[in-house]
Amino acid sequence: xxxxxLTGGCLCGGVHFEVDAPLVSASYCHCTRCQRRTxxxxxxxxxxxxxxxxxTRGEELVRAFRPPDGFAKMFCAxxxxxxxxxxxxxxxxxxxxxAFDTDPGIRPSFHQFVAYAAPWEPIPDDGLPRYAERPPA
Ligand SMILES: [Zn+2]
Ligand SMILES: [Zn+2]
Numbered sequence: 001x002x003x004x005x006l007t008g009g010c011l012c013g014g015v016h017f018e019v020d021a022p023l024v025s026a027s028y029c030h031c032t033r034c035q036r037r038t039x040x041x042x043x044x045x046x047x048x049x050x051x052x053x054x055x056t057r058g059e060e061l062v063r064a065f066r067p068p069d070g071f072a073k074m075f076c077a078x079x080x081x082x083x084x085x086x087x088x089x090x091x092x093x094x095x096x097x098x099a100f101d102t103d104p105g106i107r108p109s110f111h112q113f114v115a116y117a118a119p120w121e122p123i124p125d126d127g128l129p130r131y132a133e134r135p136p137a
Contacts, residue, residue, distance in 0.1 A: 002105035007056075009099065010081035015058035017083075019095065021049035023106040026097060027135075030123070031113035037065075037073055038082055041121035045085070045094035046106050053084070053092045110135055 005018035023046040034043035055062065062083065064072040071085035071093055084095040097104055108128065115132040117123055123130065 002103055005054075006104055007101045008095065009057070009101065010061075010076035010079050010083060012076060012079035012081070014061045014078050015076045015081075015083060016056045017095075017099075018054050018056055019048055019052050019104075020054070021052035023048055023095075023104055026104075026106045026108045028108050028111045028128075029113055030111060030117040032116050033067070033070075034113075035116075035118055041118040042111070042123075043082070044097045044108055046097050046104055047094050048084075048092060050091060053095065 001022060004022070005020040007016065007018050009016040026044065026046040028042045028044050030042045035041065037043065058076070061077045062074055063077045064074050064086065066072045071087055074083045074086055075081060076083065081099065082096045083099050085093045087093055097108075110129045110131060111123060112131045112135055113133055114123055114130045129135070
C-alpha cells in the first residue's frame with residue numbers, strides 16, 4: 001500500500017490535491033469522449049472512496065466540462081490537464097491516474113468501451129477483461 005495521503009496535481013502546478021484513502025478500483029476507458037478529452041487512445045482512472053479528495057491548492061483553477069449525460073470532466077483552466085470526474089452532486093468520482101505524483105497503489109483491472117478503441121493503437125495484450133461498452137454491473 002502507498003503512504004497516505006496520495007498527492008497529485010496538474011501540469012502547471014496550479015492545482016494540487018490529496019487523497020486520504022486507498023483507491024477503490026481502476027480501469028482503462030477507450031470511449032471516444034476520453035480520446036478527445038486526453039488526446040490519447042485511452043484514459044486511465046481510479047475510483048476513489050467518497051469524500052477522500054481534498055483540493056490543497058488552486059481550487060479557483062478547477063473547471064468543468066459538463067456533458068449532457070455522464071459525469072463532469074474536471075481540468076485545470078491554466079494548463080488543460082485532466083484531473084478527475086465529478087457527479088452532479090459534486091462528489092469526486094474517479095481521478096486520472098496520470099495526475100498522481102507517485103504510485104497510487106492500484107492497477108487497472110479492465111478495459112471498457114473497447115468497441116470505440118482508436119484504430120491506431122492496439123489494446124495491450126495484458127490479460128485484463130475487455131468490455132465493448134460498460135462492464136456488467
Ligand atoms: Zn494547471
Ligand atoms: Zn471514456
